[in-house]
Amino acid sequence: MDTVITAQIHRNDDRFGACYDLLYGEFGTAELDTADRLRASLNSADPVAPQGFLLARYAVHDGQPRWDDPVGVIAGDYLPLPGGGCIGALGHLVASDRRRGAGHGAALVGAWERAVRQHARRHRQLMRLLVLESRPTASTFWAQQGYRWVAGSEYRQPVIVSRSAQNHSDSQLLPELLMVKTPGTLADDVDTALIVEAVFTMYRHWYEPPCAGTRPDIWARITAELWGRTFPAFLSSLPPAPQCPITHPPSQHNAATAA
Numbered sequence: 001m002d003t004v005i006t007a008q009i010h011r012n013d014d015r016f017g018a019c020y021d022l023l024y025g026e027f028g029t030a031e032l033d034t035a036d037r038l039r040a041s042l043n044s045a046d047p048v049a050p051q052g053f054l055l056a057r058y059a060v061h062d063g064q065p066r067w068d069d070p071v072g073v074i075a076g077d078y079l080p081l082p083g084g085g086c087i088g089a090l091g092h093l094v095a096s097d098r099r100r101g102a103g104h105g106a107a108l109v110g111a112w113e114r115a116v117r118q119h120a121r122r123h124r125q126l127m128r129l130l131v132l133e134s135r136p137t138a139s140t141f142w143a144q145q146g147y148r149w150v151a152g153s154e155y156r157q158p159v160i161v162s163r164s165a166q167n168h169s170d171s172q173l174l175p176e177l178l179m180v181k182t183p184g185t186l187a188d189d190v191d192t193a194l195i196v197e198a199v200f201t202m203y204r205h206w207y208e209p210p211c212a213g214t215r216p217d218i219w220a221r222i223t224a225e226l227w228g229r230t231f232p233a234f235l236s237s238l239p240p241a242p243q244c245p246i247t248h249p250p251s252q253h254n255a256a257t258a259a
């Protein structure tokens, strides 16, 4: 059996291209930022700003890692919260379709979580929550990694490509499940205010910034929809209580098909 190693990919790393290609093949323009934007997010010089973390796994043949053919890739961000502390927001995970079911996805999640938490510790920031948007087909995988569904929430992921469209009309939204993991011991509920702050921060960091070349009128419409419709719709799906229960995802989302 091959040995496998996990490596963190930095901004100026030659290995970035092969990682981006694997992500792009799975997520495309609808869900993935441009290569330039993803690269720019990595290892920013500002220690208190958002930081992107990109990690990949590589098979090692004859002592040589296959840098051109990653087995799996994970990307996500350390995001400071406006009210203090930070979250880890997991953006994308893919295992090469030839290598699924061999533990690479789970190993990458563990490595990414360790990297983001270590970054928070180094900057004396309290890691308050790990958050992700799950495709319905992947929610069982995430539940196995300790993530729980924000029960009852209705979450929509804005489509990234619409930010750059020149004739953008209505924004497209992907139905996903908002899943969270509490640092330390697993909890049964989370402060509703923390969920709100986390999603506000993810939307602001991931979906609000215009792409290069986005016409100002289109960007204004996208922003108006994001904050005037999409975010309020999510808020109104949360329970009117100080705590949100977090549970295993509902059974209709548990189809154990590799996405």
Ligand SMILES: CC(C)(COP(=O)(O)OP(=O)(O)OC[C@H]1O[C@@H](n2cnc3c(N)ncnc32)[C@H](O)[C@@H]1OP(=O)(O)O)[C@@H](O)C(=O)NCCC(=O)NCCS
Binding pocket: 026, 093, 094, 095, 096, 099, 100, 101, 102, 103, 104, 105, 106, 107, 133, 134, 135, 137, 138, 139, 140, 141, 144, 255, 256, 257, 258, 259
């Ligand atoms: C989701 C994905 C990354 C999982 O990677 P993987 O390397 O196949 O996963 P692992 O082998 O580490 O699986 C860990 C456990 O989760 C289970 N699992 C993996 N994918 C699953 C799925 N889609 N549904 C249910 N269970 C799943 C495995 O059976 C395994 O269970 P076990 O520990 O009891 O044996 C991979 O299927 C993939 O790339 N999917 C397409 C992209 C995608 O959907 N990404 C997530 C977007 S939110």
